[in-house]
Amino acid sequence: MTKSSEGLTVKKDNFSEWYSQIIEKAEIVDLRLGIKGFITIRPWGAMLMENMFQLYEQELQKKGHLPVIMPSVIPEANLKKEASHIQGFTPEVFWLKTGEGEEKLALRPTSETVFTPMFGLWVRSHRDLPMKLYQKGSVFRYDTKATRPLIRGREFQWIEAHDAFATKEEAIKQTQEDIDTTEKVMHQKFGIPFLPMKRPEWDKFAGAEYTIGSDVLMPDGKLIQQPSTHLMGQKFSRAFGAIFKNEDGKEDYLWTTAYGPCISRILASVISTHGDDKGLVLPYCISPLKVMIVPIYNLKNKLKVLKYCKEISAKLNELNIKSMLNDSEKRPGEKFHESELRGIPFRLEIGEKEMKSKSLTLFTRDTEKKEKLSAQSLNKIKDLGKAYDERIRKKADKFMEGKITNCKTKEDIKKALNSGKIARVNFCSVDKDGEKCAGHVEKELGAEVRGTLADKKEKSSGKCTICNKPAKEVVYVGKSY
Amino acid sequence: MTKSSEGLTVKKDNFSEWYSQIIEKAEIVDLRLGIKGFITIRPWGAMLMENMFQLYEQELQKKGHLPVIMPSVIPEANLKKEASHIQGFTPEVFWLKTGEGEEKLALRPTSETVFTPMFGLWVRSHRDLPMKLYQKGSVFRYDTKATRPLIRGREFQWIEAHDAFATKEEAIKQTQEDIDTTEKVMHQKFGIPFLPMKRPEWDKFAGAEYTIGSDVLMPDGKLIQQPSTHLMGQKFSRAFGAIFKNEDGKEDYLWTTAYGPCISRILASVISTHGDDKGLVLPYCISPLKVMIVPIYNLKNKLKVLKYCKEISAKLNELNIKSMLNDSEKRPGEKFHESELRGIPFRLEIGEKEMKSKSLTLFTRDTEKKEKLSAQSLNKIKDLGKAYDERIRKKADKFMEGKITNCKTKEDIKKALNSGKIARVNFCSVDKDGEKCAGHVEKELGAEVRGTLADKKEKSSGKCTICNKPAKEVVYVGKSY
Known part of the structure; x- marks a missing residue:
């Protein structure tokens, strides 16, 4: 956060241009490596995504999922096992050049074709079920259409959860639980409302019995698909011979599901839903910084004010409220601008007046209001953060009304x-x-x-x-x- | 942890076979997808690595590094910019098949050739320096030699930190700081002693001025290279034209360094250094579970004992001591065996006697000793965990003595x-x-x-x-x- 960033030169009404500007000016991404569909995510974006990953993983773990790390590549033989799957994905796959006589390998576009055979090995009987796993990481699609940063790319960062069950009923229930996960995390925490849509037959995931996508309305009136969940039924388990012994001691094929929240793409919705003409408005729960402290000083009181600001910053960090003291040589106005462009929920403006009265000036990003906060009640910021998140979520919900x-x-x-x-x-x-x-x-x-x-x-x-x-x-x- | 695992059938003296057995039987990895050099990391291994990543990232962030996410692919033109780099890496690169007229892309073997041009764009003057970044994720090497799970593979999980400085002195200092990071995390926390070795000229990183590797002695007397740090000097910045304005207002090339702790490989050293004839011995600070609770009951007191165990488990989790109540139908002996094979630092054995006396039986993995722990003093486990980590570290240090x-x-x-x-x-x-x-x-x-x-x-x-x-x-x- 050392360089001065130019502000936005367009308003959000002009959404397409606004989006292109904000992702670069708020230092979320950088496109200058110039590789079609592959982007650089800068620290502000990477820390944001890390927090989003964490909240998602917490919810998945709470619901009984455990992490695994599968290979990033998939052998051709695996990819081709389930007929409709390969038909849907073949044109979208990056193949690796391997040596002569070596197996053909694809960069994973999604991982059903490695999870299912492993389920077959790991599950022996109904007693081992349900088995609920997930992995996070990059997936790759050789998309030849126009790409758009965070929205459509050739590499994206996601979580894919793959679950196996003894019965169809349980598998169906899982897809409902997955919608609940989207609700608990993407809506309740990130503040993004969505419509859970059961896709038409012709638009379901290649290989699934059914697909439920979550459609989010962007400010330009276009829908974007966020996490989708798929009932694979026994399609993949049949293709891979993934069997188990059921309660009656008989062999049956596993019932599987898959759920895929794409964190980089959800970030696009977070940016688009909450941002305004001045910049990002980040949910408190995922903002890398909760508070930027801006010291207001003159030549005479500079050291005194900075010292006091450092004390406040230390207290905030002790309270586990991540803050940053902006002690660069820039003017306060530039720092205000920077904290707003970056979407930091709160800003504490601290000068001699605040120091003496021990009453700090607190600026709130979404309402753009200033209020007083006692230096003794810094912990109150946590509650204010919760109220802030609720407020921006309700605002997003309201946008959906009548739509x-x-x-x-x-x-x-x-x-x-x-x-x-x-x-x-x-x-x-x-x-x-x-x-x-x-x-x-x-x-x-x-x-x-x-x-x-x-x-x-x-x-x-x-x-x-x-x-x-x-x-x-x-x-x-x-x-x- | 639902299936019974067979125990080890060889002793650690027979290291090669012991290693092959333990990584599969303790459910760290699974090799059955059968893709040369690409492995599946199971939940126990994935949670362990997640904790290792976190401790490493904490230390890097404490030292001023910020995360970024770079593309997993590198354009041929970038890879070829620095002559000695491409010479060293070309034979080890996986190339992607891209469409006609499209740029040739490689899966990243390491990322100097994308970090350096970005440094060139992000750094304007000495005021923007130092710039210290890192990313975590998979890298890929088309290794044609024999692969060995976690030790040598075609895909591995690592962190790569790339830093840019205004002067050579600062860059040299960074390589020393990197050795300190290895010491603070790999040695102090994970308990793995190492020798920091400045590599001979013919063995340095392709493109570096010098390389310092950290050599860890495995139980079979072979050395394994763990985190290495490299002074790139101005080699990459010259190749990419990555310049900045120095304090005198003159243009100069950036001084860069790189540091690469490979988490999956360090896990191999954690397993090998601390494990024994019965299984893993995991450092408390990274073990996914700190305590396994094993209820000891008969038909009559089963419900009562289980209820009490649940209370203890809830208390532990409240205290942020991750525990797991093993309430499966297996016999206690099998559960003991399982907790030892998995390397869980502590085991609480709780039967009617313990319930009545409120004095629990605590088994410690490394010493294999049992002692009493008051149900009122569960928090003591944290201190015992610290002492445990120190003990296994000292044991590892001792192994190095006279070597x-x-x-x-x-x-x-x-x-x-x-x-x-x-x-x-x-x-x-x-x-x-x-x-x-x-x-x-x-x-x-x-x-x-x-x-x-x-x-x-x-x-x-x-x-x-x-x-x-x-x-x-x-x-x-x-x-x-």
Whole structure:
């Protein structure tokens, strides 16, 4: 945090340009290595992601998951075992050049094809079940489309949880638990609301029985898929012969699920959801720094003020409130600007007045209000941090209000989409036979059928908005990344 | 930890077989995916490594390093910029197959060639210096030699710290600080003693001015290189044009260093140094579980005992002492065996007697002694854990005593090596002109000239033990992995 950063030159209304500027100016990423789809994540972004990883892992561990570290590569033979999986992923795979006679290896695009055979080895009987594992790290997709930092890339940082069960019911329950994990972490902690969408048949994960994605609405009215969970059923376990002895002593194939929160991509939503015209607004629970201390001094009282600020900083750190004393030679105004651009939740402005009264000036990033905080009550910042997180989450929730519009005609849908909304429409089918209508939506409206609500069965009465046949489903249509 | 694990069938004397058994039976790794040089790290190993990473990162951050996340791939053009670097690494690189017209990409074997150009962009003047960064993650080497789990592989998990300075003096000082980091973490915390060895000219890192490795003696008398630190000088910054404005306002090339603790490999030393005939002996500070609670009950008092054990377990967790109540249906003896095989520092055996007297039976893994611990003094386990760590560290230090032998002839060296020792010998030169003698050592004695002591200048008076010319140096010779 040594260099002066230029401020944003566009407002958030101009979202695309705002996003491009903020990720670089707030020193989250750097694109100047110039490798298509591969980015550098700078310390501010890396520390932020580390905190996000930790909260996610805590929740997964609380729910009985244990970490593992699998190879970053997958042998061709494994990748090809499950037919629909390889069909979906082949074009997106980076292959390694290996020596003659050596096995062909791919950089993992996802790891079902190494987890499943290991489940087969590790699980002998129903007594070993459930087995819930996860790993964190990079995955790679040879994406030929346009890439966008943190949103779409060729390498991204995620967690993939893979679970094995004795029955289908338990596996289905796991996918519900996964939605709860998204709710507990991404929504409750990071403040990002989402719609859990059961994807149409044609849009599910390659190899899954069903996929539930979580759709987040970005400020530009486009949807981005955040953590998705997949019921693999017995598809992968059959392909890999991953069997176990059930309660009746009979052999059966394992029931598996997978859940994939992509931390780098969730960071894109954190930035986009909470940020404003001045910069980032980071949730207190994941901000690398909770407080920036800005000393206000003149030539005469400089040493005295700095000494007092150091004491305050030490006290904060003792209280486990991560703070940073900004004692550089810059003017206070520049430091204010920097703390706002970086999205640090609180700023303590401390000059001679504050020193004497032992009453500090506390600036809060989201409300941009200043208030007094007694030097004796520094611990109060933790509660203020909780209230702050709740406030920005509620603000994000509020943004979602009224963003879903019932649409009866294509014109309605078009209007909804153009005003940054999600269209709720009657639709013929989310099975294979609905794909044609989805194709129409894509071509004519430039939007996607995202699926049906996963946590609530919605009844459709009318006719399909596209083909006019009886509508079996209520689906959500939106523009997407 | 649900399956019964078979115990070790060999003693540690038979080190090679013992190592192969313990890493699988203590469920650290699994090799059954069968990909040469790529292994699966199971939950016990993954949690252990996570703790090791954390202690290392804490120390690096304390010393002013900040995390970054660089791409896992490196463009060919970057890799080829520094001539001696690419010469050293080319044969060891995995190349990716990319599309026509696309840049050739390698999986990173190490990341100087992406850190240096970024330093060039991030550092403008001496005011931005020092800049100390690190990243953790996988690196890849296309090693065609025999691989050995955790010790030599094609993918390994490490931290690489890259630092930039305004002067050579500061850069040299950094390499000393890096040795201190190895001392503080690997030795003081993990209990692994090491010899800091300044490598001979022919054995330094490809592109470095000098390399200091830390050599750890394994139980079979072979040396393994643990964290090494490198003075890159201005070699990489010149290749990448990474300049800054110095205090005089003049442009100069950055002075850079690199430090690379390989966590997966250090784990191999932790396992090998402390383990015994019964299994692992894990340092308290990194063991995923500090205590295993084993309930001792009969049909009559089972519920009562289990309830009490749960209370103890809850108290331990409240005290932040990670414990696990082993309430499976196995016999206590099997559970004892399991806790010893896994290397858990403490075991609490709790039956009706312990319940009534509120005096628990505490078993300590390294001493294999049982003692009484009041149920009121559970917090004492933290101090016992500290003492335990100190004890196993001292034991490891003791193993090193007398392991370095002064040798005056080739016969002496042979004898030293055959009895699992390191030979200290007069040697002509560690510059290029000494390489021929080192070749002799390798061919005739099957050993390596590891270098000179890095933290102490030792004077040589005699003649080179190999060529009989005047000896400029005192070097250390050992067998190695």
